[in-house]
Each structure stands twice: as structure tokens, then as C-alpha cells.
Amino acid sequence: MDFYKNSPLPNLPKSDLPKVVIIGAGFAGLKMARKLMGKPFQVLLLDKNNYHQFQPLFYQVATSGLEPSAISFPLRKVFHHSKNVTFRMAEAKQIDQENNRLYTNVGYVDYDYLVLALGTDTNFFGLKNVEAKSSPMKSVSEALYIRNKIIANYETAINVADVNERKPIMNIVIVGGGPTGVELAGAVAELRNNVFPKDYPELSFKNMKVVLIEAGPNLLASMSDIAKEKAKSYLENLGVDVMLDTQVSDYDGELVYLKGKESIKTKTLLWAAGVKANRIKGLIEDQVLPNGRLVVDHYNKLTCSENIFVLGDMALMITDEYPNGHPQIAQVALQQGNNLANNLINNPNGKNWKPFQYKDLGSMATIGRKLAVVDLPFVKFQGLLAWLTWLFVHLMAILGVKNKLFIFINWAWNYLAFDPSLRLLIRPKMPNKEEKEELVES
Numbered sequence: 001m002d003f004y005k006n007s008p009l010p011n012l013p014k015s016d017l018p019k020v021v022i023i024g025a026g027f028a029g030l031k032m033a034r035k036l037m038g039k040p041f042q043v044l045l046l047d048k049n050n051y052h053q054f055q056p057l058f059y060q061v062a063t064s065g066l067e068p069s070a071i072s073f074p075l076r077k078v079f080h081h082s083k084n085v086t087f088r089m090a091e092a093k094q095i096d097q098e099n100n101r102l103y104t105n106v107g108y109v110d111y112d113y114l115v116l117a118l119g120t121d122t123n124f125f126g127l128k129n130v131e132a133k134s135s136p137m138k139s140v141s142e143a144l145y146i147r148n149k150i151i152a153n154y155e156t157a158i159n160v161a162d163v164n165e166r167k168p169i170m171n172i173v174i175v176g177g178g179p180t181g182v183e184l185a186g187a188v189a190e191l192r193n194n195v196f197p198k199d200y201p202e203l204s205f206k207n208m209k210v211v212l213i214e215a216g217p218n219l220l221a222s223m224s225d226i227a228k229e230k231a232k233s234y235l236e237n238l239g240v241d242v243m244l245d246t247q248v249s250d251y252d253g254e255l256v257y258l259k260g261k262e263s264i265k266t267k268t269l270l271w272a273a274g275v276k277a278n279r280i281k282g283l284i285e286d287q288v289l290p291n292g293r294l295v296v297d298h299y300n301k302l303t304c305s306e307n308i309f310v311l312g313d314m315a316l317m318i319t320d321e322y323p324n325g326h327p328q329i330a331q332v333a334l335q336q337g338n339n340l341a342n343n344l345i346n347n348p349n350g351k352n353w354k355p356f357q358y359k360d361l362g363s364m365a366t367i368g369r370k371l372a373v374v375d376l377p378f379v380k381f382q383g384l385l386a387w388l389t390w391l392f393v394h395l396m397a398i399l400g401v402k403n404k405l406f407i408f409i410n411w412a413w414n415y416l417a418f419d420p421s422l423r424l425l426i427r428p429k430m431p432n433k434e435e436k437e438e439l440v441e442s
Contacts (some may be wrong), residue, residue, distance in 0.1 A: 009107035013086060015042040018348060021102055021111040023092045023280075025052050025075050026129060027314035027330045030338035031118035033079065033085055043085040044109060050075055052087045053140050054398055056330065057407075059145040059180060062150075062185035064268075068140045070406045073399040092118070095282030097305060113344065116294065116302070116352045117311040117337070120328060122274035132193060134269040137180065150188075158200055160386065163207060168265035170208040173256050175248055176215025176272035178221070179365040182231055184272060185212040186367035189238040211264055213248060213256075217275070220373070223363055227373035230382045234367040238413050248273075275328060277314045289316060293325065298355035300340050300400045308351075311336045326358055332398075335359065366390045 018041050022029045025047035033045045054071040054346055061068050079085045090104040100111050122136035135146050150172070157169040174185050189210045197205050212219075212235060218228040219235075219242070232242055243261075250257040256264045277292035286304050293316040295303045300315055302308040312333030316325035326332045335354055343353040362376035364386065372386035381389075391411060398404050 007107045009044075009088065009090070009104065009109045012044065012088075012109070013042065015084075017042040018112040019044065019085070020113045020115065020344070021109055022046065022115040022117060023102070024054075024117035024119055024312075025049075025087075026117060026119045026333065027113065028333035028337040030075075031080070031334050032115060032117070032311065032341045035338060035341035036063045036345070037079070037082045037085050039084065041084060041344065044111075045079075045085060045087045046090045046092060046104065047075065047087075048089065048091045050087070052078070052399060055138075055396075056179075056394060058137050058140065058143040059184040059187055061140060061332060062184065063191055064151075065187065066410055068144055070410065072140055092280055095280060095308070097282060097284075097308065100307065112307060114308045115311060115313055115340070115345070116280065116308065117333070118278040118280065118314055120277050120313040122271060123148065123274035125274065127248065127250065128327070130248065130251045130269070130271065133251055135349060136153055136174075136270040137184070137272045138275075146270060148301060148407040150191075152166065153268060154196060154200055158202055163204075166203070167207050167209075167265050168254060170203070170205075171211070171264065171266040172209070172268045172270065173211045173213065173264055173266045174270045174272060175213045176274065177212060177216065177219040177242075177244070178272065179363075181212060181214070181272040182219055182235065182365050182367060182374070184270060185210060185235055185240050186238060186371070189235070190368045193239060209241060209264070209266075210239065211243060211266075212335060213243045213246050213258070215245070215247045217245055219244070220365055223365070223373065224375045224380050226380060227365075227375055227382065230373050231365060231367055234371045234373075238368055275313065297345060299350075299353050300336055300356060309340055311340065319358075320373055324360070329363070331361055332358055335439070364390050364393070384390040 020036060021039045021044045022033055023046050025045055029045065030052050032192050033043055036043045042314060049072050052074040057066060057071045060066040061071065075087045079087060090106045092102060092104050094103040101108050102114060112354060122138050124131040136147060136150060136338045137143050153169050157166045160169065172188050174181050192208050219231045220228050235242055246261060247259040248256060249259050251269050252308040254265065254267065256266060256269055279292055287302055289295060294310045294314050296310050296315045298317060298318050299308045300311055302310050313328040318325065335358060339354060339356045347353060360377060362374065364372060364374040366372040366387055370384050370387050373382045374386040374389050395404055395407060398407060
């Protein structure tokens with residue numbers, strides 16, 4: 001039997017308080033853990049990383065606008081002054097629902113309440129070659145990989161004499177017309193239009209295509225018609241080739257194959273086409289839908305369970321307003337985490353709980369510098385004011401005063417000079433045996 005099934009998680013504080021184990025320190029899990037600080041619960045927060053990642057700004061790391069550290073926040077720092085919240089870097093492996101036990105890669109832990117907030121991963125829709133050869137963007141490390149890949153391609157292209165050989169190295173194809181794909185396409189187009197020509201004056205950037213592919217009839221499917229139209233118009237004005245009603249069928253590392261349309265040459269395929277819920281062993285058939293989302297009631301309690309709850313992108317709660325479940329966005333996760341924490345605090349026995357009611361605060365997307373679209377419940381607007389609104393909302397949502405200041409300075413500099421200074425090709429490398437020996441000797 002594996003080690004983690006034999007040994008309890010070591011060095012946990014002793015407590016007679018009800019134990020709440022939260023898996024995942026994304027928007028939902030972190031919100032709930034912070035809400036339970038100082039309350040009569042022993043809280044254990046688990047995550048495979050020791051930092052919180054601000055996903056809406058991954059694309060800015062990928063396009064050299066921000067450093068990874070600017071959108072990441074150490075989880076242990078969040079709970080420096082908390083006596084009842086403990087963090088452990090661990091991967092959840094399996095749930096034993098009968099015995100109220102969670103197994104992780106570093107040991108098991110028993111719980112009174114278990115909260116699943118594992119979020120989602122990239123959905124490649126069964127396209128194995130695409131999964132193997134494209135670049136997703138669901139983590140800081142993946143965003144940094146994209147940054148390195150794009151920069152490395154241009155350092156390679158400048159040493160290629162033949163124009164036809166250079167084109168697939170320079171072209172960038174993005175799949176997925178949601179906010180991530182739209183924002184990424186706009187940022188890449190602005191690099192091509194304003195930054196790369198200064199870095200690589202020997203190259204003709206007329207030969208570089210930025211293509212955004214969407215399987216549906218519109219970009220930003222969940223937003224208003226005016227937002228969809230403006231987003232497409234803004235991207236096309238930046239020189240992005242927007243392809244709607246287009247499906248990718250395969251990718252061999254050189255050619256993106258499209259259903260019923262001509263293939264596109266590129267060595268860089270960025271995949272932002274969809275997500276799927278992360279999975280964990282120990283769930284029963286009635287709890288899991290074919291798409292991986294978990295069925296919950298109006299209090300986010302997992303069906304067929306009395307003490308397991310699911311938050312955020314993993315949860316599927318059917319309501320009159322959302323018969324197919326709530327959108328998989330940060331605001332839903334934050335509000336669900338807040339509601340569940342309040343219910344536990346106010347009445348741990350589960351009586352007279354407040355059902356979750358999603359309050360739609362609106363949605364927005366930015367398309368390059370000074371351009372954005374904003375849909376609020378009471379007004380819709382686009383352009384410069386929308387861009388400033390987008391900046392303010394995202395800046396306020398970032399954890400930590402230092403991170404806010406760092407991001408504000410970066411954004412201000414990029415606006416004034418439009419020359420992001422983070423175009424560094426940093427590829428981690430392990431020292432070989434000889435280099436290790438030299439380090440030891442020195």
C-alpha cells in the first residue's frame with residue numbers, strides 16, 4: 001500500500017474544534033479559508049503550489065507585461081497571524097467518504113467538513129496531438145513557458161534566411177474566443193505591431209500572422225452583442241485574423257488543421273478553447289457528471305453526502321436562472337466561498353442555512369492598450385473608459401499591497417513607453433554532474 005495511505009499528515013496542530021479541510025487555494029478555497037480565520041474551526045488548506053495564482057492576468061505574463069511574482073502571492077504569508085488556519089503544500093489523491101478521510105501524497109487527514117475547490121484544467125476535447133504539441137495557459141508556469149517559447153521563436157527566426165521557413169516560426173495561432181483568447185490575441189498583436197519590430201529590425205513583421213480561432217459564431221459568447229462586435233472590431237484593427245465558426249481538427253507541430261478550411265502554418269499554437277473540472281478519486285457515480293463537474297444542492301453540498309461541499313468551477317448547481325449551472329468564473333467562486341463560510345460560522349449544524357444566490361456583477365475583457373469591453377448589470381460601455389475600469393477592477397482584486405504597487409508601476413510604464421522590459425528568455429536548467437562538482441568545490 002502507498003505511503004500516503006499508511007501515515008497521517010504530520011505536524012498538524014492539535015485541536016478539539018471541528019476540522020474543515022479545503023482542497024485548492026484558488027479564488028473559492030482561499031476566500032473561504034480567509035473568512036474562517038479566527039472562527040471556531042480548525043482549518044487545513046491544501047494546494048499543490050505554495051502560492052495563490054491570479055488567473056485573469058496569466059496572459060500578461062505570457063506576453064511579457066508582468067513578472068510571474070506580480071500575480072502570485074505566498075499562501076503562508078496570508079495566514080501569518082492566524083491561529084486556526086494551517087496551510088500544507090500537498091496533492092489530494094483520494095476521498096474515503098465512509099470514514100471521513102482524505103488521502104494526499106504526504107499522508108492522510110480526517111475531516112469533519114471537506115471542501116472541494118480544485119478548479120479546472122485545460123480541455124483539449126480529445127485531440128491528442130493538440131494536447132501534446134500546443135501550449136495551454138492554466139498556470140503561472142504555463143504562462144511563463146509561452147513567454148519563453150514566443151521569444152525563443154524570434155531569436156530563432158532572425159537566424160533563418162528563407163522567408164517561407166520563417167513564417168511558421170513567427171506566426172502565432174490562438175484557439176478559443178473567450179476572454180482569455182481575446183486578451184491574449186490583443187496583447188500578442190500589440191507586441192507584433194509596436195515592440196518586436198524594434199527588437200528585431202531585420203525581420204519583416206508583415207510576414208507574421210496572429211490568428212484567433214473560435215468554434216462558435218461570436219467572440220465572448222457570454223457577453224452582450226455590442227461587446228462581441230466591438231471586441232472583434234478592435235482585434236481586426238490590431239491586425240488579428242479572427243476566424244469564427246472554425247474548428248481545429250489536428251496539429252502536428254507545424255500545421256494547424258481546420259475542418260473544411262485551409263490549414264495554417266505555425267510552430268506556436270496557444271490553446272484557450274475550454275476547461276474541464278479537475279478530478280479526485282473516491283466519488284460515486286451519482287456525484288459526477290460526464291463533463292467532470294460535481295452535482296451540488298443550493299448550499300453547495302455534494303449530492304449523496306452530508307459533509308462534503310464543492311465550490312467554484314467544479315460545482316454544478318442547477319437553478320431556475322442557471323439550468324446548466326453557473327458560469328465558471330472567479331465571481332461565482334468567490335461568492336460561493338463566502339456564502340458557505342458564513343453558513344458554517346452562523347450555524348455549523350446545517351440548519352437554517354442561506355442558499356447560494358449568485359449576484360452577477362458583470363463581465364469585462366481588455367483588447368490591447370486603451371481598448372476594452374465592459375458589461376455591467378446597469379450599463380454597457382467600451383473603449384478607453386472600459387479599459388480604465390478593467391485596470392481598476394483587476395488591480396483591486398490582486399492580493400498584497402506590494403503586488404498592487406508593482407503591477408501599477410508596470411502598467412503605467414507600459415502605457416507611457418509601450419515597451420515592456422520583461423522580454424527575457426529564461427530557461428531553467430539543472431547543472432550537470434561536472435558543474436555540480438565545481439559548485440561544491442567552490
